Amino acid sequence: MWITVESTVAASIDDVWRAYSSPEAITQWNAASDDWHTTAATVDLREGGRFSSRMEAKDGSMGFDFAGTYTKIVAPRLIEYAFGDRKAEVEFTETPERVNMRVTFDAETAHPIEQQRDGWQAILDNFARDAERS
Template sequence: MITVQTIVNAPIDKVWEFWTIPKHIQGWNNPTDEWHTPYVENDVQDEGKFRYTMATKDESISFDYEGFYTKVEKFHVLRYKLVDNRIGSVQFESQNNQVKIIEIFEPNTENPVNEQRQFCQGVIDNFKKYAEAN
């Protein structure tokens, strides 16, 4: 399993909204400035489906990150299963005006684990930057 985490200086309701609403997801869901997320659908409920199209801005790489939620507890946890049957979760630990976000997921077999960890840490770091700036 791979674990990435960050602490966001914002209240939990704002963090949850920015993490789950498609227009916000498009604003932060990229590991570096070379990437973007041109399409998002996100049905945040048990058995709800999600799909994020992630791509490099030069269009040399593009993929869909998609699956469905297996458990949704608002302000606490999102558990999911991807279309390739890998599982993961995002936990939200709120204290005062800070939220610790911990994402744990099964790596794929195509890419080096360290590369996957760096990619996802870049995404979660970008979320922190986006949430604190908006």
């Protein structure tokens, strides 16, 4: 099952693309709630390139690596990637004053659909707020 989340960013498409693909920026926005953060990120933004984000609870109780391989890059419009046996795509659509973003991902079976949608939406909303400040 595929899940889609969307957000709008009041910035140029080049600024949005850079913020979405910069390891330094990712550590600023990549969290679904205030009690989590991304402590490290790597990006090799090319088809076949790898990415990784280390996500940890701020209290140190747990953490995990979100990692995968880029499968298609069409700068600054589209990023597709695989993570484990799942896939996702990020679409960037420019309008005169903003960028509409759509993230579509393959749901997993361990957590409820609503929880997955809410988590990915929260991360995308954090991204939009951070990108508009930059």
